[in-house]
Each structure stands twice: as C-alpha cells, then as structure tokens.
Amino acid sequence: xxLPPEPLQELLPLATQIVDAEVVRVVSEGEAPEGPSAPEGAxxxxxxxxxxxxxxxxxxxxRGTAKGEITVEKPQGAYLLSAGNKGGFLLQDGAPHPVIxxxxxPDTYRIETLERAVKExx
Amino acid sequence: MTTIxxxxxxxxxxxxxxxxxxxxxxxxxxxxxxxxxxxxADTWWSGQASLEKSLSKPGxxxxxxxxxxxxxxxxxxxxxLIRILxxxxxxxxxxxxxxxxxxVDRAAPPAPTDGALRIxxxxxxxxxxxxxxxxxxxxxxxxxxxxxxxxTAEDTFxxxxxxxxGKFQGSVPDMKEGDLIKMRSRDAAGKAGDxxxxxxxxxxxDTRNAEVAIFRIGLTDEKNGKISLENINASRQVSEPxxxxxxxxxRTSEKTTITMDANGTFPADTKLNGKAGDSFSVRASDxxxxxxxxxxxxxxxxxxxxxxxxGGVQLPDxxxxxxxxxxxxxxxxxxxxxxxxxxxxxxxxxDVKQGQIxxxxxxxxxxxxxxxxxxxxxxxxxxxxxxSYTVTFKEEDYRNGGYKNKExxxxxxLYVRSYGGPLYGSSSGSTSPxxxxxWWPVLEKAFAQWKGSFNAIGNxxxxxxxxxxxxxxxxxxxxxxxxxxxxxxxxxxxSVDNKMPVAAGTYGKDEASRYTNTGVxxxxxxxxLGYEERGGEKYVNIRNPWGETxxxxxxxxxxxxxxxxxxxxxxxxxxxxxxx
Numbered sequence: 001x002x003l004p005p006e007p008l009q010e011l012l013p014l015a016t017q018i019v020d021a022e023v024v025r026v027v028s029e030g031e032a033p034e035g036p037s038a039p040e041g042a043x044x045x046x047x048x049x050x051x052x053x054x055x056x057x058x059x060x061x062x063r064g065t066a067k068g069e070i071t072v073e074k075p076q077g078a079y080l081l082s083a084g085n086k087g088g089f090l091l092q093d094g095a096p097h098p099v100i101x102x103x104x105x106p107d108t109y110r111i112e113t114l115e116r117a118v119k120e121x122x
Numbered sequence: 123m124t125t126i127x128x129x130x131x132x133x134x135x136x137x138x139x140x141x142x143x144x145x146x147x148x149x150x151x152x153x154x155x156x157x158x159x160x161x162x163a164d165t166w167w168s169g170q171a172s173l174e175k176s177l178s179k180p181g182x183x184x185x186x187x188x189x190x191x192x193x194x195x196x197x198x199x200x201x202x203l204i205r206i207l208x209x210x211x212x213x214x215x216x217x218x219x220x221x222x223x224x225x226v227d228r229a230a231p232p233a234p235t236d237g238a239l240r241i242x243x244x245x246x247x248x249x250x251x252x253x254x255x256x257x258x259x260x261x262x263x264x265x266x267x268x269x270x271x272x273x274t275a276e277d278t279f280x281x282x283x284x285x286x287x288g289k290f291q292g293s294v295p296d297m298k299e300g301d302l303i304k305m306r307s308r309d310a311a312g313k314a315g316d317x318x319x320x321x322x323x324x325x326x327x328d329t330r331n332a333e334v335a336i337f338r339i340g341l342t343d344e345k346n347g348k349i350s351l352e353n354i355n356a357s358r359q360v361s362e363p364x365x366x367x368x369x370x371x372x373r374t375s376e377k378t379t380i381t382m383d384a385n386g387t388f389p390a391d392t393k394l395n396g397k398a399g400d401s402f403s404v405r406a407s408d409x410x411x412x413x414x415x416x417x418x419x420x421x422x423x424x425x426x427x428x429x430x431x432x433g434g435v436q437l438p439d440x441x442x443x444x445x446x447x448x449x450x451x452x453x454x455x456x457x458x459x460x461x462x463x464x465x466x467x468x469x470x471x472x473d474v475k476q477g478q479i480x481x482x483x484x485x486x487x488x489x490x491x492x493x494x495x496x497x498x499x500x501x502x503x504x505x506x507x508x509x510s511y512t513v514t515f516k517e518e519d520y521r522n523g524g525y526k527n528k529e530x531x532x533x534x535x536l537y538v539r540s541y542g543g544p545l546y547g548s549s550s551g552s553t554s555p556x557x558x559x560x561w562w563p564v565l566e567k568a569f570a571q572w573k574g575s576f577n578a579i580g581n582x583x584x585x586x587x588x589x590x591x592x593x594x595x596x597x598x599x600x601x602x603x604x605x606x607x608x609x610x611x612x613x614x615x616x617s618v619d620n621k622m623p624v625a626a627g628t629y630g631k632d633e634a635s636r637y638t639n640t641g642v643x644x645x646x647x648x649x650x651l652g653y654e655e656r657g658g659e660k661y662v663n664i665r666n667p668w669g670e671t672x673x674x675x676x677x678x679x680x681x682x683x684x685x686x687x688x689x690x691x692x693x694x695x696x697x698x699x700x701x702x
Contacts, residue, residue, distance in 0.1 A: 002482045002646035004475075004668040009337060009541075013355065035631060038582050041599055041697040043627040043647040044480035045582035049634050078645065080635040087639065107638060110674070 002044050002078065005108045008117050014101055015090040017064030018118060020111050021056040022086035024069060028053045033076060048076040053097060056089060062111070063118050066091075073097045079104050088114045124210050126202045130161040130170050135206060142212045153178075155218045159187065159225070162203055163194030184221060185240055191225055200226055239307040239315055244324030250281060251291040254307045254315075259283045261308055264294055265319070265386060266301040266408075269335040269359040275385070281305060300328030300410055302362055319363075331411035332365030332382075336404060336420040336541055343398040343424050351380070351392040359386030361406060368415045369422075370403040371396050379415075399456045400424045422540050425456050437510060437533040440570035443479055443580040446537075446545065455545050457535035462558040464505050466551060469496040471649055472681070474562045475669040477546035479580040481566075483627070485547060485667035486647035487588030487699070488565060490623035493651055498593055503561055509533050511560075513568035516594030525594035530568040534560065537576075546576060550669050585625040585647045586699035593623065595701035602696050610698060611660055611688055614653055617700045624650040624700040626664070626691075633696075641673030641684070642694045650698070651683065660688035 035047030052074040058066050072091060074081050087106025091098040102108030109117075124139075126132040134157050142148040150158065160174035168176075173194065177187050195203075204226050207219065214222065223229035227243045237255030254260065261278035268277070282292030294303055301322045307315035340354040351369075353360050361367060365382045376395055383389050394402065401423045405415040439457055441447075446454050466473075471489035476482055492499055504512045510533045517528040537545040542553075547566040549559040569591075570576045586597035600613045617624040627647045628637065634644040642648075643666075652663040666672060666682035676684050686694070 002643050003478055003480055005671070006478075013335070013337065013358065032631075036581070038630070039584060041584050041586075041601070041627055041699070042483070042582045043486075043585070043630070043645055044482040044580075045630055045645055046480055047631050047645070049631065078634075078643075079638055081638060082635055085638045104643065105638065107641070107643070107671075110680075 003103060005103050008109060008113070011090055011102055011108075012117060014092050015063065016093045017066050017091040017098060018062040018114055019056065019058045019064070019066050019070075019089050019091065020060040020062060020087070021058045021070075021089050021106075023081050023083050024055040024057045025083050026052055026054050026081060027071065030076070049078065049080050051076045052081055054081050062088065062115055064091075071097050073099045074105060075099055077103065077105075079107065081105060087111060090114070124205055126205065128161065128199045128202050130164055131158065131199060131202050134158055134161040134170075135210070135212075138212045148212060150212055150214045150218050152215075152218065155214075155221065156187075158203075158206070158222075159191050162199040162225075163191040165194045168194060188221075188224060189240070195225070204228075237307070237309070237315075239305060239318050241305070241318060241320050245297065245303075245320075245322045246324035248293045248297055248325065249291050250294060250303065250305070250320070251289070253288045254284045254290065255309060256284050256286050256288050258307045258309045258315075260290055260292065260305050261314070262292070262294055262303055262305045264297060264301055265304050265359065266298075266330060266362045267296060267333065269333045269338075269361050269386060273359075274357045275304075278304075278306075294322075297322050297325065298328070298330045299323065299325040300330060300408065302364075328408075328410045330408075331417075332361045332367075332406045332408035334361045334365075334367065334404060334406045334419045335359065336422060339404070339422050339540070341394075341402070341422055341424045341540070343396075344393075345398075347395060347397065349394040349396045349400070349424055351388050351394055353387040356387060360388065362386055362408065364409070366407050366409070366415075368405040368407075369394055370405070372401045372403060372421075374400075396424060398424050401458070420541055423456055423458070423538065425452075425454050425540070436535070437531065439532075439535055439537075440567065441575040441577065442537060442545075443576045446576075453537075455537045455539065458538045458555055459509065460534045460536050460544075460555045460558055460560060460563070461509075462552070462554075462556060462560050464503065464511075464560050464564070465500070466549075466559040469499055469561060471651060471665055472669070472683075473549050473551075473559055474667060475548045475550055476667040477544060477548060477566075479546050479576060480582055481580050482667055483583040483585040483625075483647045484566065484569065484579060484588050485562070486625045486627075486649050486665075487585035487623070488562065488592065489665060489667055490585070490625045490649040490651075490699075491589055491592050493649060494618075494621040494623055495593060499561065499565070502592065503564060506531070511564045511568070513565055515569070515572060515591045517591070528572060530572045532564060532567045532571050534564065536563055536567065582645075584699065585627060586701060589623045589625070589699065589701050593701060598700050598702045600698040600700075602692060602698065607660075607688055607692055610692060611653075613698050613700070614650060614662060617698075618650070618652050622700055624698065626650055626662075626695045627697040627699065628694055629696045637694070640694065641671065641676070642686075643671070647699070648695075654685065661685040662688060662691045664691075 030051035032050040038045040088111040090102045092101045156177045160170045164170040239254045241252040260281040262281035263278045282290040284290040304319045340352045342350045361382045368379045404419045471493040474485045474489040476485040502514045512531045515528040516525040519526040547563045630645045637644040649665040654661045670682045672684035
C-alpha cells in the first residue's frame with residue numbers, strides 16, 4: 001500500500017541502529033501473504049510482499065556500533081530487497097535478527113535526512 | 123583571626139580558636155573535624171546538628187563522610203575551608219588535614235578497597251572522575267538527554283576504565299550543568315555494580331530544561347471523567363527522573379502537575395481529569411528551568427472524541443480507516459476543528475499531500491485536476507460560512523449516460539495525531555488548525571463521507587475514477603504494458619496540451635522488486651504535470667502526491683516533483699490515467 005513513509009519522529013525512537021549499508025545477498029524469503037484482488041490499474045492496493053532475511057555490508061554506522069556484515073530481517077511489507085540495494089537502514093532490535101523498519105527500507109529516508117535527524121534528536 | 127564567611131562555620135571555628143587560645147596544645151582532631159564539616163555541609167533540608175549526627179554515625183567510612191559533605195558544600199563554604207587549611211590558627215592533625223584536602227579537591231582520595239564506584243569532585247571541563255576497582259570499566263547514561271533519544275536504561279556507553287591505581291576519568295558527550303548522569307561499574311567478569319547518579323556541576327549555568335518525549339505519552343479515556351496517563355514505551359523515559367510535568371486541560375483549564383519517578387516515567391495509576399477528545403498542553407520543569415511552566419513542550423489529545431473543539435456546526439464524521447480503529451471499534455484518533463482558509467495563494471497541485479492512508483490514487487488524481495483545472499475545484503467546494511463545506515461531485519447518471527451532481531456537506535473537523543497535524547490528507551504549507559489551507563482535506567473528507575468511510579477510500583483505487591468524479595468526464599486510461607513509447611508519449615502530450623488532467627500508476631505486487639532504489643514506488647499513483655524534450659531526450663514531468671520522495675539526486679528540492687526519461691517511465695509505470 002503506497003502510504004507515505006512514517007514520520008521520522010515515530011521511527012527514530014524505535015531504531016536501535018541506523019546504518020549506511022548495501023545488501024550483499026538475500027539469505028531466505030518467506031511466503032508472500034495472500035493479497036486482495038484489485039481492479040485493473042488500481043494503486044494503493046493493500047497487499048504485502050514476503051519477508052526476507054538479508055546480509056548487509058555496513059559502510060557506516062549512523063547510530064549504534066554495527067560494522068562489517070550483519071544479518072537482518074526485512075518484514076512483510078511494501079518493498080523487496082535484492083543484492084546491490086543500498087541506502088540508510090533503520091534497524092530495530094529483534095530475534096533472531098534485527099528488523100528493518102521504515103515502510104520502504106533503504107528508500108524510506110535518505111541518509112542525509114537520517115543523519116540530520118539523529119543529530120537533532122539528541 | 124581567620125576570615126570565614128559562612129556563619130555556622132565561623133561560629134564553629136571560633137569555638138575551636140577559643141579552645142586553642144586556652145590550651146596551645148589543642149589540635150583539630152576527628153571530633154573537631156566532624157563539627158567543622160557539619161557546618162560546612164549543612165543545608166536547609168539537613169541542618170548542622172542532623173549532619174553532625176550522620177557524620178559521626180558508628181561505622182561510617184571516610185568515603186561516606188566525603189560524599190555527605192560534597193552533597194551539601196557550596197562554593198562559599200569550600201573557600202572558607204581552604205582558608206582554614208592554609209591560614210587557620212588552630213593546628214590540624216595529619217589525618218584531618220589529609221581528609222580536608224580531599225574535601226576541597228586538592229588531594230586525590232585513596233584508591234577504594236571495596237571496588238565500589240565513587241565519583242570525586244565536580245564535572246568541570248566536562249570530565250567525570252572517580253575511583254573503582256582497578257581494571258573495571260564505568261558505564262554511563264545521560265538521563266537528561268535520554269528521553270528524546272532512543273535510550274533505555276541499559277543503553278549505556280563506556281565512560282572510562284580504572285587504572286592500576288583505581289582511578290578513572292571520562293567525558294559524557296553534550297553534558298551540561300544540572301544533567302543527571304547515571305553510572306555503574308562493570309568488572310572484568312562482566313558483573314555490573316550498583317547504579318550511582320550524579321547531577322553534573324562545575325559546568326556553568328544550568329540552561330537545559332527537562333526534555334519530554336511527548337510521543338511516548340499515552341492517554342486513555344476511562345469514561346468516568348478520568349484519563350489514564352501512561353508511558354507507551356515503558357522501557358524508555360518520558361522525561362528525566364524528578365522532572366515535573368504540568369498538563370493543562372484546554373477545555374477546563376485545570377492544571378495537573380506530575381513528578382516523574384526514578385525511571386523517568388509516570389508513577390503507577392496516574393490520572394488526569396477529562397474526557398475523550400480533550401486536548402492537554404504539556405509543560406515541563408527540571409526545578410531550575412521553566413519553573414513557572416510558562417513554556418509549552420507540546421500538546422497531547424485523548425483519542426475517541428466525537429467532535430471538534432472549535433465553533434460552527436457539528437456534522438457526523440466519516441469513520442476512520444480500519445487500521446486506525448481499536449479492536450473494540452473505538453477510534454485511535456480524535457478530531458480537531460480546523461479554521462484555516464479554504465485557499466492560500468490560489469490553488470495548485472503542490473498544495474496536495476497524501477496522509478497515512480492507502481488512497482494515493484486520490485491525491486494524485488486531485489492534484490492533476492488542480493494543475494490544469496483549478497477553477498473546477500473552486501466551483502465544486504462551497505464554504506457555508508458556519509464551519510461546514512458542501513462539496514459537489516459528479517456521479518454517473520445511468521438514465522441518460524451523463525453525470526449528475528452529488529452534494530456532500532462536511533464540517534471542518536479533521537482526524538489528528540496526538541502530537542498535532544492531520545492524520546489523513548494535509549496541505550503543503552502550515553498544518554496548524556488555524557492556518558492550514560483547507561480545500562484538499564475538505565475534498566478528501568467529503569469523498570470519504572460519500573463512499574462511506576475512510577476505510578472505503580483507503581484500500582486502493584483508480585486515479586481516473588477520482589478525476590471523473592470531479593470533472594464529470596469518462597475515463598480514458600492507457601495500459602502501458604500493451605503499448606509503445608510513441609503511443610504513450612502521444613497520450614501524455616495530447617492530454618497535457620488539451621489541459622486535461624493526467625496521472626500515472628506504477629506496477630503492483632508482481633513487479634515490486636524492480637522499484638527499490640529507483641526513487642519511484644510500486645503500487646503508487648503520481649500526477650503528470652507536463653512533458654518536455656531536451657537534448658534529444660523525451661521526459662515526463664511527474665509529481666509524487668506525498669509532496670516528497672523522488673529519484674535521487676533529482677533537482678535537490680525533494681518536493682516530489684521530477685522529470686523522468688520516457689524510456690524509464692515505460693519501465694516503471696503501467697497505466698496513464700486521464701479522461702475524455
């Protein structure tokens with residue numbers, strides 16, 4: 001469902017780590033949930049795409065101390081990741097892996113926006 | 123005679139001087155020192171006699187005495203004590219002299235023997251110094267800045283490590299006078315010690331008021347005139363421990379002040395007087411700043427109100443989207459009356475911003491009409507002058523194949539977030555209730571009212587059907603998947619040249635993976651504002667109804683408006699929406 005990104009003020013308190021990173025590989029994918037039918041040409045249809053477990057190569061930690069390669073979970077939602085996708089990832093604590101938050105993953109907010117917000121947040 | 127400014131200390135030392143004059147062998151011993159220190163460190167809440175009793179308590183250690191004295195000693199008493207040390211007439215025993223040197227920060231305390239964390243001196247220069255078991259680390263957390271960060275009580279950082287002599291020092295980033303710094307030791311085996319909290323001093327004037335994480339304040343109507351107040355993320359702070367938060371009910375003007383507990387959250391069972399829909403002004407004070415509570419931190423509102431808080435008529439509001447309803451059917455958000463102008467500086471596509479609802483097809487369609495037919499929208503929205511608006515849509519008339527008017531009247535109550543701003547569609551400028559440009563939110567609300575609820579319009583749709591409902595013309599969509607560049611370009615060019623509203627939609631679920639990192643989103647509708655040819659390349663001018671987010675780097679504005687090469691447009695978009 002093509003909703004605008006969640007307000008940063010709602011995401012930042014949840015993000016224990018924020019990293020500038022690139023997807024190295026997709027480790028596994030869940031099942032795509034059954035979605036609603038929609039008329040031809042419809043948009044904002046409330047379907048969800050499958051969850052994924054991916055490995056990120058961290059270029060830089062904007063919040064937290066992550067470095068090297070980390071395994072994270074992309075929950076069911078409005079986007080999919082593939083190797084080479086990059087940007088700012090907001091990560092929430094989760095088990096067994098941290099969970100990517102933000103409705104559009106690395107496209108939710110630009111790195112510059114995240115950096116500025118983290119500074120202003122303190 | 124030694125000059126001593128503090129009255130109690132002067133009186134106590136004068137008695138020792140008298141004793142010395144009578145017996146030149148007199149020295150200030152342990153008992154005399156306790157009397158002096160009690161005079162040095164007395165406060166309005168702990169008088170000299172009480173402090174003397176505490177300082178001479180059986181079993182008290184020098185470290186505990188030092189902490190007691192430090193807690194109450196001011197700069198005047200400290201200066202007096204230095205004069206006693208340097209120029210006092212009465213001799214001091216070596217032990218007393220050594221201890222008093224520590225009290226005035228001129229000698230380091232001996233390394234502790236029990237390994238417990240102790241803080242010495244003030245935090246001048248931004249440094250925290252102290253002692254603990256050699257090799258142990260000190261973890262710290264600034265409780266005064268934690269509320270608006272993500273920090274839980276366990277989100278500490280390593281402040282420093284004790285050397286072989288048991289001493290450590292470290293700095294807390296952005297530490298300011300009056301900040302509460304919480305610390306604990308952790309030994310080599312990973313065992314954590316008890317928490318120790320100090321209020322930073324020696325850093326100048328305390329100018330940082332207590333922060334408030336207003337987004338963590340949860341209000342629930344108990345339907346008995348009481349509102350329960352809770353921290354919606356109990357593992358994190360609402361404010362700093364001991365801070366006072368004042369809640370002013372804007373309907374009744376009643377003020378309620380609440381003191382944050384040791385965890386920086388509300389004490390259990392905290393209540394306010396009020397009802398669903400009430401709005402509260404929140405103010406805070408750390409006891410030094412904003413003591414009169416004149417400065418507002420923000421506002422919070424009790425969900426579940428049935429009407430706005432402004433004047434004018436009250437009409438039923440369309441129900442919220444199902445995602446914004448509680449399990450029992452009650453709304454998570456309440457409404458507020460908006461009183462801003464219908465139009466500000468005319469009417470434009472850029473006024474339109476999609477809210478947190480899955481109706482992108484609607485703002486994309488409405489903005490495309492606003493771009494080429496602003497007069498049609500002006501004609502369809504009538505301000506009734508009583509806080510309500512009548513919006514006239516076009517509905518298919520199956521009797522004659524044409525269109526008939528469908529009038530919907532709504533008031534200016536909009537669903538709002540607890541911390542302000544509309545939940546659904548808003549305008550690009552100010553979103554404050556008295557300033558926001560109203561034409562687009564009113565149009566969206568009327569559309570939801572017509573279709574039954576925000577849920578009815580918030581689960582996807584087709585942009586051209588919205589355009590049709592505004593301009594009263596049948597849709598004439600083009601599927602890009604089954605077309606070619608020439609046909610698509612001509613369709614866009616013809617529509618734009620004829621000043622017809624035109625929009626475009628991207629592919630959905632099956633093609634979603636192609637969109638990540640493109641700056642264009644799948645399952646999303648966009649307005650088409652125009653076209654251009656430059657450098658032998660065809661471009662489509664597009665607007666994201668979010669009013670932001672576009673292919674990077676774009677033109678640097680991030681206003682959602684961007685030019686996309688036709689060949690990229692062909693890959694990313696599946697439908698061109700327009701009307702005949």
